[in-house]
Amino acid sequence: MLAVWTLSRAYLRKKKLQNGLIALLILLSTLLLATSSAVISNTSNIFTDRHNAENGSHQLLLLGAGLHDPQFVHDWWKKQEGVTASELMPYRSLSGINYQGKETANMYLYMMDTQGTPPRVDNLAVAQGAKSEQPEQGTVWVPTSLASSHGLHAGDTIEFNTGNHRFELTISAVVIDIPFGGPFATSARIWMNNEDYKEQLQEMPGTDKYMLALRFEDYEEQGGYWERFEQALGSPYLESKMEFEEIASFYLIINQVIGFIMVFLGIVMMLVALYTIGFTISDAILSQYRTIGVLKTIGLTANKIIAAYVLQYACLASIAVIPGLMASNWISRLIVASSLSVLRTEHNDISLQGTAEAIVIGAAMFLLVIICVLFHTNKARSVQPVQAIRYGMSEEESSKLTGRLLAGGAESRGRGFGRFPVAAVLGFRHIQKHRKGSLLMLILATVTTAVLVLGFILMNSIFSIKQTASLWGYDSSDIAVTIVNKAAFSREKFEQELLADSRIKNIGWIGYANSVIPYADARSLNINTSVVDGSYEEMGYTVLKGHNPRNKNEIAIGVNVSRELGKEIGDVVEVYVQGHKYNLAVTGIYQAIANMSYSARMTADTIRMHNADYNDMEISLINLHDSEQSDAFVKALNAKQGESVSAVTQQTLLDAVYKEAVSVLIVPMSLMGLLFLFVTFIIIYTTCRISIRKEGKTYGIYKSIGMTANKIRISVTLGIVAVAALGTALGVFIGVYVLPFMLGSVLVNYGLVELPLILSWGGIVAMAATSLIAAFLGSWLSSRVIKGTSPRILVEE
Known part of the structure; x- marks a missing residue:
């Protein structure tokens, strides 16, 4: 066991940059997956918990057209076992408010005659200010949706217009009003004192309208109740009705979008991490082939050599998963608090649940890393000590390499590389020789561009929604x-x-x-x-x-x-x-x-x-x-x-x-875009640096025959940028066509079959260029090691 630990510790100490990169990828995969899980589950849980805590309605009947007798409707529902019915709530309708000299737009108001008795359904939790049985005379309660979208606070004075006259009332409390409190609400209930209601609104034309809130012990049984109700009514129910699905939809929609994007990106990041681990282990086994052969000759079994690799990556995964879960808790809290601020009070902040799910995700990530390591380290079993010591590889691979070297000159002439600039040939050779690393860079450039392009398209489409x-x-x-x-x-x-x-x-x-x-x-x-x-x-x-x-x-x-x-x-x-x-x-x-x-x-x-x-x-x-x-x-x-x-x-x-949608989306979309840009830069920087160190002798020869360090750097960078450019083109296609199509499938239930997007190609190209710049900087900065090293040292290495 001591030998296994010594080998593992040597692997960790010797390749700090490579190990740091893998730990970072595991951390980010865990972060995205845990965050997406927390955002999706907590959005539903927080709404459900608040709905239950306030005895929220499942259906809200609006009896304003005079097609049914409100008292008959109320009495029938009040008699039903398994249904809690509110009292009839009188209201009048107004349009908009005036606050600080500005008229609100697109806001339909239900001016409620507040009942003196505690409501049986849809309790009003106080988010800000003080609440009593009903507002004091001269004051009103307003919902959090109206307050947050228009910057209203307890103590502010707002003005209403009946068409015949204007009157002012002071906000004494901001309340969580479940049916009318969701994000993007265009209607709100204003809870008035009974005396104010009579004084200010009774002169309006027409008579009082009524609301009736219903809560079912088992919502799935509501169909049976409605069948019996319409039989008693003698006709279909002909007035307005607000369903639970409609009430819940806008509390959930934005976080469903954010969660979907994070799940997709988390899976991609996880696959990138596993791929990186796989090619790193394969490369390590090839580069240490002779060492493994020596270790086997002195009695170290294949299982112990594999155990050393497993222990190495188990340490890296342990170091990465825990910070990833901790960071995901903070980020998911930020996203959920921003999108569901209408359900938050001054005294009770939104608390996240789902610790068990996060632990399961962390454990699954750890297990996947171990499985990936076991799969790729299995190659160590086939190492034959004699062949490893003699050839530094298997005899079969040695024969293949000799054949390729003999055929290399004719193959190169056949490809016609002599007609291309030297920098282009060297750049292509670098890509060809390090295919797995190049494939990783291609994938990262593709994903990063897709993320940036999708984020830009979503934000631009909301900003330009008029079109x-x-x-x-x-x-x-x-x-x-x-x-x-x-x-x-x-x-x-x-x-x-x-x-x-x-x-x-x-x-x-x-x-x-x-x-x-x-x-x-x-x-x-x-x-x-x-x-x-x-x-x-x-x-x-x-x-x-x-x-x-x-x-x-x-x-x-x-x-x-x-x-x-x-x-x-x-x-x-x-x-x-x-x-x-x-x-x-x-x-x-x-x-x-x-x-x-x-x-x-x-x-x-x-x-x-x-x-x-x-x-x-x-x-x-x-x-x-x-x-x-x-x-x-x-x-x-x-x-x-x-x-x-x-x-x-x-x-x-x-x-x-829709300005609310922009404010909620901008933080997670920007965060994910910057995150992938950073990862792209770091991975390209690290991968290039590792490959350049491997090619030290080759670059020493190039310098010794007259090539300058800058020309070599340009060659390497040119090859990486070419790969990144291909990935960027693929990323643009995925970001413009594939991801919106997948996102649209999430929004079908919300009534959107075709996601209305605006494609501004100038901005799309700019986002793609940002990804390309990250790839360029990563490859160019990593090649500085060539500039600072003499040809003699490179050749000696």
């Missing part, structure tokens, strides 16, 4: 105008003024209605439906197949609705809207991130078949001949229309939603 808004399910109009005060607004006059403006290209109107589509087993889909008065095409809505509805008997459906119902273009669906039944032909299928593609599109003429006076469309979408004038047009329109409307650019609306 692909229609592929995300949004309109691509220039301006959206929301009617704030219907009493003071005249649509006819508004349209006349707009159409008289030479800057206007076209205008249209859009509203939203809840639709119900019954299907098999007495089930039904409650979906959000866009209702357009005008042309979907002019407003910039697109479809994946077919076309948007143009006539009153047509409908377009989201991809998840199509999948759920099994409906394709040309099929007829039975739809209930505002209590009336319609049989509509499917003309188009589209994708939309909003509502996970559980949505539909129809024309206003469809609803007018049963409601001739229907005109309930509160948003006007406007296109200009010159979209660059959008900001100036919006400013002038808001000044002219006063309190009756609120106009914003489409870019503002999109930024309000």
Whole structure:
């Protein structure tokens, strides 16, 4: 055993650079795999734990259209065993807030009349400030999603506009409101004091609307409850309903993307580490062939020689795995805390789980290293002591080498290398002679470029989402105008003024209605439906197949609705809207991130078949001949229309939603890009340095016949850069086409069949060049050893 330990310690001490490289690769593999596992598992666990802790709802019924008696609905659900139903929660709707003189864009508000009794479902945990049974008069509670996206804090004063008047309230608490608290939320519940609710909102037109939250002891049984409920109701449930999947989706989506990328890169890094260990061991056995032969002649068995290698790499793996797991805990905490900050309170930070999974990953990494070492060190068994001492290799390999040397001159002439510059020939020879190291560099350049390119494409696509808004399910109009005060607004006059403006290209109107589509087993889909008065095409809505509805008997459906119902273009669906039944032909299928593609599109003429006076469309979408004038047009329109409307650019609306995605993605994507750049540089530097030391005599001969050190360095660097350039080209292809396709498969359930990406080739080339520069620097700096060594010493070595 002493001999095994002595050999192992000698291997560790003799090749510090090579051992350090392998330890680094093992560490980074462990880091990426453990981090991805922690991010994916903790995202789901943290949301589930918070949802359970606050007795979160599985379904939220919004009873605002007057199609069902809210009291009957509440009483029926309250009587059901296995279901916890909240009290009816009265609310009124407003659009946006004003904070520090700035109007928020794309924010739909539910102004809640807060109940004095503790809620049975959807408790409101205080993230910031103080909470009582209900807000004090003159104050409100706001959800963490609204607070984080608009920089609101307890103690801030915000202004609301009813259309008839404005009023100010102070934030007394920021609360975690599960159904409306997810990232990228475009709606929020504002919890008001009962007196403030009566004083400020009762003068608004219409009557109170109601919410009812439901929590099931077994969510899988909810289908049976709904079948019995609709039998008692005497019709399908025709009002709006928010499902648990919709509530959970945006808490999870970003970390699903990050986790997928990290899993892929972690596996790649692990394979690179195992490959490096394999060719390092193979190279060590070849270079120490004579030594192994000597060790066998003095009585050291093959098993003990193999044990020395196993002990060496077991030490390296032990040294690397533990720091990798520790670093992964810190990085995963950073990612999860950033993406799920809406679930964090001042008093209780987000705590990570999954220590057991991390230990399993570390143990698996250690085991894979040992298996890889055992596989490659098995070659030591075939070493014959006499052949090793005489030839320094097996007799068969010695014969092959002699044959290659004799044929080398004719082979080189046959290849025509004499026609190429000396630097190019020497560079190619370096690559050819060190094939395994060159293959490793090729793989690293490919992966690094793919990571950088994918990261750039994702970030650029989110930054430039206006260009692909229609592929995300949004309109691509220039301006959206929301009617704030219907009493003071005249649509006819508004349209006349707009159409008289030479800057206007076209205008249209859009509203939203809840639709119900019954299907098999007495089930039904409650979906959000866009209702357009005008042309979907002019407003910039697109479809994946077919076309948007143009006539009153047509409908377009989201991809998840199509999948759920099994409906394709040309099929007829039975739809209930505002209590009336319609049989509509499917003309188009589209994708939309909003509502996970559980949505539909129809024309206003469809609803007018049963409601001739229907005109309930509160948003006007406007296109200009010159979209660059959008900001100036919006400013002038808001000044002219006063309190009756609120106009914003489409870019503002999109930024309000997706700026959070940029802030969450930028840290992990940048970290992974820099990590792979660093690894590429270190591995190329180390591999080149090792190969240059092996070729010491050869380079000494080159210097002795007149080649300068710089020419030799240029030759070596030229070969490495050529390999890296090939890897970079492959990496660009993988980053542009392969990885987005794989990532798209993760987002299919979120309603995105085709990931809308923007390919800016200037930026893609810049990312590829960054990878190439890392390879160049690694090879050029590693070759400095040639410059500082005399020819005599090199030849003597």
